[in-house]
Amino acid sequence: MIKQIEGSQAVAEAVALCRPEVICAYPISPQTHIVEGLGALVKSGELVPCEFLNVESEFAAMSVAIGSSAAGARTYTATASQGLLFMVEAVYNASGLGLPIVMTVANRAIGAPINIWNDHSDSMSQRDCGWIQLFAESNQEALDLHIQAFKLAEEMSMPVMVCMDGFILTHAYEQVDMPEQAQVDAFLPPYEPRQVLDPADPVSIGAMVGPEAFMEVRYLAHAKQTMALDRIPEIADEFKEVFGRDAGGLVRGYRIDDAETIVVALGSVVGTLEETIDTLRAEGVKIGVLSIRCFRPFPMAAVRAALARTARVVVLEKSFSVGLGGIVSTDVRLAMVRIHVRGYTVVAGLGGRPITQDSLLRVLRLAVADELKNLTFLDLDWDIVNRHLAREAASRHTGPLPEALLRDIGASAPRNR
Amino acid sequence: MTQPIKFYQTGTFTVGNRLLPEDKRTVQSSIARDNSLNSGHRACQGCGEALGARYAVDAAMRATEGQLIAANATGCLEVFSTPYPETSWQLPWIHSLFGNAAAVGSGIAAALKVKAAKAGLPEAVTRVIAQGGDGGTTDIGFGCLSGMFERNDDVLYICYDNEGYMNTGVQRSSATPPAARTATTQPLGPEPGAEFGKGKNVPLIAVAHEIPYVATATVADLHDLEAKVEKAMSLRGARYLHVFVPCPLGWGAASCDTIRLARLARETGLFPVFEAEDGEITAVTKIRRPVPVDEYLRLQKRYAHLFGAKGHPETIARIQAMADKNIKRFGLLDVEGAA
Ligand SMILES: Cc1ncc(C[n+]2csc(CCOP(=O)(O)OP(=O)(O)O)c2C)c(N)n1
Ligand code: SF4
Ligand SMILES: [Mg+2]
Numbered sequence: 162m163i164k165q166i167e168g169s170q171a172v173a174e175a176v177a178l179c180r181p182e183v184i185c186a187y188p189i190s191p192q193t194h195i196v197e198g199l200g201a202l203v204k205s206g207e208l209v210p211c212e213f214l215n216v217e218s219e220f221a222a223m224s225v226a227i228g229s230s231a232a233g234a235r236t237y238t239a240t241a242s243q244g245l246l247f248m249v250e251a252v253y254n255a256s257g258l259g260l261p262i263v264m265t266v267a268n269r270a271i272g273a274p275i276n277i278w279n280d281h282s283d284s285m286s287q288r289d290c291g292w293i294q295l296f297a298e299s300n301q302e303a304l305d306l307h308i309q310a311f312k313l314a315e316e317m318s319m320p321v322m323v324c325m326d327g328f329i330l331t332h333a334y335e336q337v338d339m340p341e342q343a344q345v346d347a348f349l350p351p352y353e354p355r356q357v358l359d360p361a362d363p364v365s366i367g368a369m370v371g372p373e374a375f376m377e378v379r380y381l382a383h384a385k386q387t388m389a390l391d392r393i394p395e396i397a398d399e400f401k402e403v404f405g406r407d408a409g410g411l412v413r414g415y416r417i418d419d420a421e422t423i424v425v426a427l428g429s430v431v432g433t434l435e436e437t438i439d440t441l442r443a444e445g446v447k448i449g450v451l452s453i454r455c456f457r458p459f460p461m462a463a464v465r466a467a468l469a470r471t472a473r474v475v476v477l478e479k480s481f482s483v484g485l486g487g488i489v490s491t492d493v494r495l496a497m498v499r500i501h502v503r504g505y506t507v508v509a510g511l512g513g514r515p516i517t518q519d520s521l522l523r524v525l526r527l528a529v530a531d532e533l534k535n536l537t538f539l540d541l542d543w544d545i546v547n548r549h550l551a552r553e554a555a556s557r558h559t560g561p562l563p564e565a566l567l568r569d570i571g572a573s574a575p576r577n578r
Numbered sequence: 579m580t581q582p583i584k585f586y587q588t589g590t591f592t593v594g595n596r597l598l599p600e601d602k603r604t605v606q607s608s609i610a611r612d613n614s615l616n617s618g619h620r621a622c623q624g625c626g627e628a629l630g631a632r633y634a635v636d637a638a639m640r641a642t643e644g645q646l647i648a649a650n651a652t653g654c655l656e657v658f659s660t661p662y663p664e665t666s667w668q669l670p671w672i673h674s675l676f677g678n679a680a681a682v683g684s685g686i687a688a689a690l691k692v693k694a695a696k697a698g699l700p701e702a703v704t705r706v707i708a709q710g711g712d713g714g715t716t717d718i719g720f721g722c723l724s725g726m727f728e729r730n731d732d733v734l735y736i737c738y739d740n741e742g743y744m745n746t747g748v749q750r751s752s753a754t755p756p757a758a759r760t761a762t763t764q765p766l767g768p769e770p771g772a773e774f775g776k777g778k779n780v781p782l783i784a785v786a787h788e789i790p791y792v793a794t795a796t797v798a799d800l801h802d803l804e805a806k807v808e809k810a811m812s813l814r815g816a817r818y819l820h821v822f823v824p825c826p827l828g829w830g831a832a833s834c835d836t837i838r839l840a841r842l843a844r845e846t847g848l849f850p851v852f853e854a855e856d857g858e859i860t861a862v863t864k865i866r867r868p869v870p871v872d873e874y875l876r877l878q879k880r881y882a883h884l885f886g887a888k889g890h891p892e893t894i895a896r897i898q899a900m901a902d903k904n905i906k907r908f909g910l911l912d913v914e915g916a917a
Contacts (some may be wrong), residue, residue: 164637182689182693183685183688183689183692185685185688210691210692210695210696211692212688212689212770214684214685214688214729214731215729216681216684216725216729217721217722217724217725217728218721218722218725220677220678220681220721220722221678221681221684221721221722221725224674224675224678224681224682224684224722225681225682225684225685225686225688226647226676226685227672227674227682227685228672228674228681228682228683228684228685228686228687228688228689229685229686229688229689230684230685230689231672231685231687232647232685232689232690232693233658233685233689233693234688234689234692234693236685236689250675250677251674251675251678254674254675258674283833301759358647358670358671358672358686359670360644360645360646360647360669360670360704362670363667363668363669363671364670364671365662365665365667365671365672365673366670366671366672366673367673367674368656368660368661368662368665368673369657369660369661369662370661370662371661374662447850532694574742
């Protein structure tokens with residue numbers, strides 16, 4: 162059914178169609194509307210039987226999810242940013258235990274300075290945690306990916322994180338095609354756990370493992386993610402058969418076949434990039450976009466194949482490893498080993514800074530001319546940065562850094578000391 | 579170590595199982611016991627936690643006719659019972675993390691509730707316990723515990739209180755009593771051992787949550803412990819049981835003194851044994867003859883710095899004052915004015 166609804170509501174309805182049995186969550190912007198929507202569906206009796214737990218922290222949310230999943234219930238939670246970091250110990254535990262929990266991450270920056278707006282720092286901080294990480298380009302894809310995520314997670318006995326850009330997607334009203342319950346039921350079989358807490362057949366889950374087998378346990382997690390590389394495109398095909406549209410998969414290229422320059426990106430910015438690419442194509446620039454839809458497992462072969470014949474790769478990412486540079490870029494470079502292409506990293510949109518077509522056109526033109534710096538921060542105001550560095554060199558007592566920057570650019574407020 | 583053998587009656591049930599009517603016998607006296615925490619685990623000799631868990635879990639198994647799932651926090655109980663591929667647990671058991679046993683329990687209970695609803699049952703048949711040490715309960719797991727209480731999730735949480743982080747080598751927790759030596763409250767300086775005026779009383783905090791049932795117990799009175807587990811399992815909602823479990827290794831006590839120490843903790847008044855329902859204290863185990871605290875303290879090397887030529891009698895007096903306060907506050911004395 163075609164609906165004009167908020168991204169969060171679309172995800173809530175899609176999750177409800179998957180018949181989750183336990184939902185637990187702790188509120189954090191921009192995830193709130195998703196769990197509010199689900200809470201309402203449970204409370205109204207539209208989604209029954211389902212237990213909705215309002216927990217006291219994200220650490221508890223993931224811990225409740227661990228318990229309910231281990232007891233054999235289809236389990237869902239959602240978080241973002243600080244909340245994802247607050248639950249990290251349990252996030253690793255869930256994947257270590259092999260529990261197929263599905264979690265939405267409504268991508269948001271990580272503080273300090275506290276910032277509620279979108280970037281990918283939260284999900285990227287968990288790229289090594291053993292969860293499958295899928296990134297949605299649009300609200301339609303976000304809701305479709307959730308339906309695929311339960312199937313994938315439960316087949317692989319592995320948790321799946323569906324990452325969707327906070328506010329940009331979660332709070333955007335867009336037209337979506339909401340599946341029918343019968344379609345979802347046809348696509349997603351009931352959950353049959355590989356291990357379950359059951360008095361009829363008692364098992365011990367989560368006991369200690371020493372050096373004699375720990376490496377093998379870890380390796381098998383990797384082996385399973387590698388297997389997921391095969392299953393993810395198959396599941397996307399199965400999805401297409403039932404729902405009649407493309408969603409998910411590992412990567413998606415746009416105008417890359419003859420492209421001499423390929424921009425690699427994740428999430429909603431891909432849409433903006435496609436329009437930018439159309440503009441550049443109209444000028445005769447041979448350029449395309451590669452959207453990474455599955456970041457973990459990292460689709461090394463698919464990325465390599467897509468980039469093999471291009472001359473230049475620009476990774477545009479909303480995340481950043483302090484002291485190194487790009488995070489996505491590091492993985493993309495690994496996929497490009499011994500392919501002789503020029504590589505650029507553009508860090509963009511941190512803390513919600515808008516990524517405009519004008520700015521993209523500017524950096525991409527520089528890239529095409531090979532005049533771009535290897536590591537570029539899109540729309541970074543060097544004057545502000547340099548003035549602050551000068552202040553720090555001149556005085557020991559420069560105070561809280563963000564305050565100094567904001568005063569410098571004239572955001573006025575009375576001094577409180 | 580040799581020990582003088584004494585025959586004396588400490589409580590109503592010391593006469594042994596043989597002479598008791600069937601229904602008064604401990605779970606362990608029956609060959610039909612579940613042995614949920616089976617033999618072969620690696621606890622120290624005389625471990626109070628192993629004893630407490632064995633009785634508590636088997637009592638819960640009996641109460642639920644074996645329809646029980648356990649969530650366990652990191653700590654001695656988890657480590658000594660389960661390095662893979664071995665496990666002492668003969669019931670479905672999950673260890674997730676140090677600080678989340680209560681929340682994992684909540685999650686299991688939620689799953690069971692949905693499964694019951696799908697099966698057309700009014701409530702879950704399979705029940706849940708969550709368990710951990712004092713550190714996993716009163717410190718790092720406190721947020722999850724309070725959340726589980728506040729939501730009144732159908733979980734019995736059992737805290738095995740050995741008054742310190744034993745698994746990591748005997749460090750202070752918020753259940754470590756004043757003056758006790760731990761690896762992080764050294765017997766040095768003018769106020770040796772753990773400081774006075776710190777720590778928290780989690781059983782009373784549990785009572786303040788007004789949950790259906792809160793009780794304390796010790797491994798000195800296993801019938802009482804079992805009865806409280808059974809009572810707890812007869813109720814729905816959040817329940818809390820705080821069991822005093824001496825730790826020979828951490829306390830510097832003889833393995834054979836575990837039961838004696840647990841008994842003395844109660845008889846001095848240092849560990850009040852009580853029950854509460856819906857926020858009201860409903861019963862206390864009376865002390866027939868209050869024992870001076872130094873009889874209890876003397877048996878433990880963690881208090882050794884309080885005794886001897888360079889001892890701290892004034893500190894012992896402060897501990898005695900704590901015991902006296904408990905006796906008054908909880909009305910622990912059997913005969914009025916017999917203090
Ligand atoms: C997050 C985290 N912090 C610290 C530890 C280390 N740790 C494991 S067990 C333990 C002590 C357990 O103490 P307690 O809960 O009182 O149980 P006991 O061993 O005394 O029975 C500690 C500190 C851990 N496993 N996880
Ligand atoms: S250290 Fe203490 S709690 Fe741990 S096994 Fe030994 S006696 Fe038991
Ligand atoms: Mg302890």
